[in-house]
Amino acid sequence: MSARDEILARMRRALEGASAAPPVPREYRRSLDAEVDVVAMLIDRLVDYKANVHRGLDAIPEALGGAVRVAVPADLPAEWRRGSAEFVEDRGLTVEELDGVDAVLTGCAAAVAVSGTIMLDAGAAQGRRALTLVPDHHVVVVRRDQIRGHLAEALPRLDPTAPQTWISGPSATSDIELQRVEGVHGPRRLDVVLVD
Amino acid sequence: MSDIVPAASLIPADAPFPKAAKVALGMPQLRANLAHATGTIRAKRAKVAGELDDWERLRDTASAVKADVQRRLPELAVEFEQNATAAGATVHWARDAKEANEIAARIVREAGAEEVVKVKSMATQEIELNEHFEAEGLKAFETDLAELIVQLAEDKPSHILVPAIHYNRTQIRDIFEQRMGDAPVGLTDDPAALAEAARLHLRRRLLSSTVAVSGANFAVAETGSLVVVESEGNGRMCLTMPRTLVSIVGVEKLLPSFSDLEVFMQLLPRSSTGERMNPYTSVWTGVREGDGPQDVHVILLDNGRTGVLADEVGRQALSCIRCSACLNVCPVYERTGGHAYGHVYPGPIGAILAPQLEPGKHDDLPYASSLCGACYEVCPVKINIPEVLVHLRQQGPHQAAEKAAMGAAEAVMARPRLWRTALKAARLGSMPWRRKGFVRRMPWPVSKWTVSRDLPVPPKESFRDWWKERDR
Numbered sequence: 001m002s003a004r005d006e007i008l009a010r011m012r013r014a015l016e017g018a019s020a021a022p023p024v025p026r027e028y029r030r031s032l033d034a035e036v037d038v039v040a041m042l043i044d045r046l047v048d049y050k051a052n053v054h055r056g057l058d059a060i061p062e063a064l065g066g067a068v069r070v071a072v073p074a075d076l077p078a079e080w081r082r083g084s085a086e087f088v089e090d091r092g093l094t095v096e097e098l099d100g101v102d103a104v105l106t107g108c109a110a111a112v113a114v115s116g117t118i119m120l121d122a123g124a125a126q127g128r129r130a131l132t133l134v135p136d137h138h139v140v141v142v143r144r145d146q147i148r149g150h151l152a153e154a155l156p157r158l159d160p161t162a163p164q165t166w167i168s169g170p171s172a173t174s175d176i177e178l179q180r181v182e183g184v185h186g187p188r189r190l191d192v193v194l195v196d
Numbered sequence: 197m198s199d200i201v202p203a204a205s206l207i208p209a210d211a212p213f214p215k216a217a218k219v220a221l222g223m224p225q226l227r228a229n230l231a232h233a234t235g236t237i238r239a240k241r242a243k244v245a246g247e248l249d250d251w252e253r254l255r256d257t258a259s260a261v262k263a264d265v266q267r268r269l270p271e272l273a274v275e276f277e278q279n280a281t282a283a284g285a286t287v288h289w290a291r292d293a294k295e296a297n298e299i300a301a302r303i304v305r306e307a308g309a310e311e312v313v314k315v316k317s318m319a320t321q322e323i324e325l326n327e328h329f330e331a332e333g334l335k336a337f338e339t340d341l342a343e344l345i346v347q348l349a350e351d352k353p354s355h356i357l358v359p360a361i362h363y364n365r366t367q368i369r370d371i372f373e374q375r376m377g378d379a380p381v382g383l384t385d386d387p388a389a390l391a392e393a394a395r396l397h398l399r400r401r402l403l404s405s406t407v408a409v410s411g412a413n414f415a416v417a418e419t420g421s422l423v424v425v426e427s428e429g430n431g432r433m434c435l436t437m438p439r440t441l442v443s444i445v446g447v448e449k450l451l452p453s454f455s456d457l458e459v460f461m462q463l464l465p466r467s468s469t470g471e472r473m474n475p476y477t478s479v480w481t482g483v484r485e486g487d488g489p490q491d492v493h494v495i496l497l498d499n500g501r502t503g504v505l506a507d508e509v510g511r512q513a514l515s516c517i518r519c520s521a522c523l524n525v526c527p528v529y530e531r532t533g534g535h536a537y538g539h540v541y542p543g544p545i546g547a548i549l550a551p552q553l554e555p556g557k558h559d560d561l562p563y564a565s566s567l568c569g570a571c572y573e574v575c576p577v578k579i580n581i582p583e584v585l586v587h588l589r590q591q592g593p594h595q596a597a598e599k600a601a602m603g604a605a606e607a608v609m610a611r612p613r614l615w616r617t618a619l620k621a622a623r624l625g626s627m628p629w630r631r632k633g634f635v636r637r638m639p640w641p642v643s644k645w646t647v648s649r650d651l652p653v654p655p656k657e658s659f660r661d662w663w664k665e666r667d668r
Contacts, residue, residue, distance in 0.1 A: 003289040004277075007447070007498045011270040014506035021264040028253040028459065045472065092486075095403050095437070115465075115473035128487035129436045129478075133429065134403070152458040160419045160454040161283060163487055164479035166461075171429040172475045175342035175358055176365050176387040177229075178236040180469075184341060184391050185402060186429025186476060 032149035038113040039194065042147055045116025049169025050182050051190040057082065060105070063139045063191040067102035071135055073127030076105065080125075080141055090131050098134035104187075105139045106132055109164075110157040111147045116169065118142060118192065119154060121162045129163055138167075138187040144196050200371055202351035203362050207535040209352075213560045214648035216536040217528075226362050230533050233361045234524045240470025241521060241574070247472070248462065257459050259578035262515035265450050266505060272417040272450045273496060279420025283482025285492040290444075292499050293323035300325060300409060300442050301332050303493050307440040309334075309407040315424060315431045316340035317411025318356060318518050319444045319497055321540045322553075325409065336409065337401060339430035341394050348375040354534030356541065357468050357520040362533050365390065391428075398430065408434035408489070412445045413517065414460060415494075418453040421481040422494065425464060425474050435478050441489035446497050448514040460517065463576035468519040500553035509587040513548045515577040520545075522571035522581060528564055537561060544571035548584040551592070562588040597641040619658050626653045 001009070032038065043053050054063045061083025064070060070085045071093065081087045088101060107125030111118045118140055120126045125141075132138055148154040158164060171186030182188065203226060207219050220226060245251050265272060277287045290296035304312055312329070314320065314336050326336045326347075338347045345360040346353050349371045353359030360368065369385040372393055379393055410431070414423040422443055424431050435441060451460065465474040483492050505511050523529045523543030534542035539550035539558055547565055550558040562585045571581040608614050629635050634650040637643065645651060 003291050003295060006291060007289050007496070007502065008270050008273065010498065010502035011273070011447075011505060014502050014511075015267065015269070018267060018508070021267040022260065024260040024264055025253070025256050028250040028257055029248075030458075049471075049475075099403065112473075117473045122484065122487060129432070130488070133432050133436055151462060152455075155455060155458050160416075160479075161421065161481040163481075163484050164477075165432065166473070166477035166479075168471070168473035168475050170475070171427070173341050173387075173391055173428045174237075174469045174471075175340070175345070175360060175428075176368060176390055178233045178240075178358060178361070178469075179387055180471070181387040181391055183388065184395055184428035184430065185339070185398065185433050 030150060030152040032114065036113075036149060038147055038149040039144070041149070042111055042113040042116060043194070045113065046169070046192055049116055049172075051116070051169050051192055054191060054193045055195075057141075057193070057195050059193055060139070060141070061085070063193050064103055064105065065137070065189075065191070067137060069101045070139075071098060071101040071104045071131060073106055073125055073131060076107070076125050080105065080107075090127050093131075095130070095134065098130060101135050103137035103139055104132055104135040105141070107141050107143075108146060109159075110154040111142045112151050112154045113147060113149045115151065117151070117154075118167045119158060120165045120167070121158045122164075123159060123162065129165060132165065133186060136187055137189040137191070139191045139193065140167075141193045141195055144194070200349050200367075200374060202349050203354065203533070204352035204535045209535070209538045211538070213536060213538070213564045216538060217532040217564070217648075220532045220536045225364075226533055227531060229362055229364045230530055232364070233358065234530045237470055237524045241467060241524070244466040244470055244472055248466070254459055254463055255576060255578045258463055258576060259515065261451065261456055261459065262577050263512070265452065266448070266511055266514055268452075269447060269450070269505065272452060273447055275417040276415055276420055276450055277496070279418065280482055280494055281420070283420050285420065285482040285494050288493060288495045290495050290497050290499070296323050296444055296495050296497050296499065297325055297328035299495050300444065301329060301334060303440065303442050304329075304334055304407050307407050307491065309405075309440070311335045311337065311405065312407045312409050312442075313337050313339050313401060313405040313434050313438070314343070315408065315410035315426065315434045316343050316359075317409070317444065318540065319411040319446050320409060321353060323444070323497070323499060325444070337398075337405075339398055339402060339434060340426075341391065341428060341430075344394055344398070345371055348372070352535060353540065354542065355520060355523060356518050356543070356545075362535075402430065402433040403437060405434075405438050407440040407442070408438040410434060410441065410443045412443050412449055413464065414451050414457065415445050415449045416451050416454050416456075419481055421454065421479050423457065424478045425461075426477075427469065427475045429476055432476050432478055435480065436488045438489055440491040440493070442493045442495065444495045444497055446499070446501055448501055448516075464517055464519055467521040467574065467576040503555065504549075504552040507552065510548065510552050510584055512579050513545070513552060513584060515579050516545050516549065517577055519576055521574040521576065525570040525574050527566060527568060527570070532564075537564065544581045544585075545579070548579075548581055548588060551588055559592040562592060595644060597644050601641070616660065619654065619660075622654045623656070623658075629653050630656075
C-alpha cells in the first residue's frame with residue numbers, strides 16, 4: 001500500500017464511529033466600530049512597530065531618504081517616481097543587482113489598521129517577492145481605499161492563490177530574552193506613504 | 197568569557213521527568229533566564245489578548261474549526277493535495293519520520309545540492325531532519341536566530357517558539373564569538389548587535405542557497421496554500437530565493453478555507469510573541485512563474501498523528517498551533533525549562549502530545565503538571581490540557597507500589613474506626629517533623645512519593661476531632 005493510501009486508511013479507521021463535529025460558531029468581530037478612525041489607527045500601529053509614516057505622493061522623495069538607486073516593479077505608476085533617485089525597473093534583476101540598490105518602492109494590495117499590517121499579493125505595482133525582500137529599505141505606497149480596519153475585511157481583497165507577504169513593521173526578532181529588536185534579514189527600514 | 201556548556205548536555209534526555217527536572221532545578225542561571233523570559237512574554241501576551249473584546253469568541257471558533265478539521269481530515273488532506281498539485285506543487289506522503297527524511301534527502305540530491313537553508317520548523321525537529329541529513333552527508337543550516345544560537349552551541353531547543361530561551365544575551369554573545377567564525381570584532385551583548393551579527397553571518401548563504409526546507413503553520417485545503425509565520429525575514433528568504441523548496445507539514449495543520457486565517461492569524465501572533473501581528477507572514481500556492489521557487493514540494497507527515505486522532509479525548513492535542521503560550525504560563529515549565537521533558541514538544545502541550553505521538557514512551561510526562569489549568573486558560577484553540585493530562589494518567593501504567601497504597605487506603609477509608617486509628621497513628625508518627633511542617637525523605641515504598649514531592653505533616657487535630665469538640 002502506498003504511504004498515501006495507508007495514511008488515509010489510518011485516518012478513516014481512527015475516525016470510525018466518530019460523530020460529526022458541531023457547527024462552527026462565528027460570533028467574532030469582522031469589522032471595527034463605525035466611529036473608529038482607521039487611518040489614525042493604522043498610523044499608530046505602524047509607528048508602534050517602528051515603521052516611518054509619510055503623507056501624500058510629494059513625500060515619496062523624503063520617504064526614500066536619499067536613496068540613489070531605487071528598484072521598482074515595471075508597472076509602478078509614473079507619478080510615484082518622484083525625486084532625484086534613479087528608478088531601476090525590475091525586468092528580471094539578478095540577486096546581486098537587487099542587493100545593490102538602496103531601496104525598493106512599491107504599492108500594496110491592502111492594509112489592516114488594527115495590527116498595522118501591509119499586504120502584498122503580487123498584484124499591480126507590487127512586483128515579485130524577491131523585489132521587496134532583498135533591498136534593505138522598503139518604501140510602500142498605501143492608498144486610502146486599500147485600508148481596512150479589520151483583518152477579516154482585508155483578506156477578501158487578496159488573491160488567495162497568489163504569493164502573499166504580510167508585513168507588520170520592519171524585520172525584527174524576539175529571540176533574545178523575548179525582547180523585540182528590529183533588523184535581521186528582511187528590510188530593516190520600512191517607510192509607508194499614505195495617499196488619497 | 198565563559199566556556200559554552202550546552203544545557204542539554206547537563207540534563208539527561210532519556211531520564212524520567214522527575215530526575216531530569218531535579219538537575220534543571222539545580223541550575224540557577226537557567227532558572228533566572230527562564231523566569232525573566234517567560235515573565236516578559238506573559239505580560240506581552242496578556243496585554244495584546246486583552247485588546248480584543250472578542251478574544252473568547254475567537255477561541256471558541258478556532259477550537260470548533262480544529263475539531264471539524266480533525267473529523268474531516270481524510271477529505272481535507274485529499275482536497276489540499278489536489279489543489280496544491282493543480283498549482284504546480286508535488287505532494288508526498290510520509291508515514292513516519294524515516295520516510296519523511298528520506299523523501300526530503302532525495303529531493304535535495306535530485307536538485308544537485310548538498311546544503312540547504314532551513315526555516316524554523318517543529319515538524320523537522322520532531323523527525324530529526326538535521327541529524328538525518330548529517331548522516332547522509334547533507335548539511336542543514338538553521339537560519340532562525342534562536343535556532344542558529346542552539347545549532348552553534350551544539351545544544352537542543354528548549355522552547356517551541358524561542359528555542360534558545362534558556363540563554364541570556366551575554367551567553368549568546370559568547371556563543372557567537374566562539375562558534376560563529378565571522379562574528380564582528382568587539383561584539384557586545386546588545387540584542388540589536390547580536391541580530392546584526394546573525395544577519396551578516398547568514399546573508400550570503402540566504403541569497404545563494406538553491407534548496408530550502410520549511411514547515412508550515414497552516415495548510416489551506418481549499419486553495420492548496422501553505423502559510424509560514426515569522427519575524428526575522430529568514431523565512432521569506434528561504435521561501436523566496438532558492439529554486440527548490442521542500443515543506444514538511446503535519447497533517448493536522450490543515451484548515452478548510454483561506455478565510456479561516458481571519459481567526460487564526462489574530463490568535464497566533466498575539467498568543468506566541470505577544471504581538472498584534474508578527475512582522476512577516478508568507479502565503480504561497482504551488483509554483484508562480486518568475487516569482488520564488490520553481491520546484492515546490494510538500495511532504496504531508498503522519499508520524500503518530502493518526503494514532504492521536506483515534507483517541508476521542510486525546511485528539512484535541514492535534515488542534516495545537518504551536519504558539520507556546522502554555523509553556524510560558526506553566527509553573528512547572530518556568531522552573532525546569534524544556535530539556536527536562538526529553539521531547540521536542542515540552543511544557544503542557546508536550547506533556548499531552550509526546551506520550552500520544554510515541555505511545556509507551558514519556559508516560560511520566562502527564563504527571564509533570566500541578567493541573568493548575570493556566571495552560572487551558574491561555575490556549576488560543578482551547579485545548580483542555582488538564583482534561584487530557586488526567587485522561588492520560590488514567591490510561592498510563594501505574595506502579596505496583598502506588599496500586600497497593602491506593603488499595604490499602606481504600607480499605608482503611610471504608611472503615612471509620614480503622615480510619616480514625618490510622619489518622620491518630622499518622623499524627624503521632626509525624627511528631628518529630630511537626631515544627632518543620634513537611635517530610636522530605638521517607639523509606640521505601642513511600643520514597644516513591646517523596647523522591648519528587650514533600651510529604652505534608654498531618655495537622656495536630658483532624659476535622660473529625662474538631663467537629664466533635666466544637667460545641668464543648
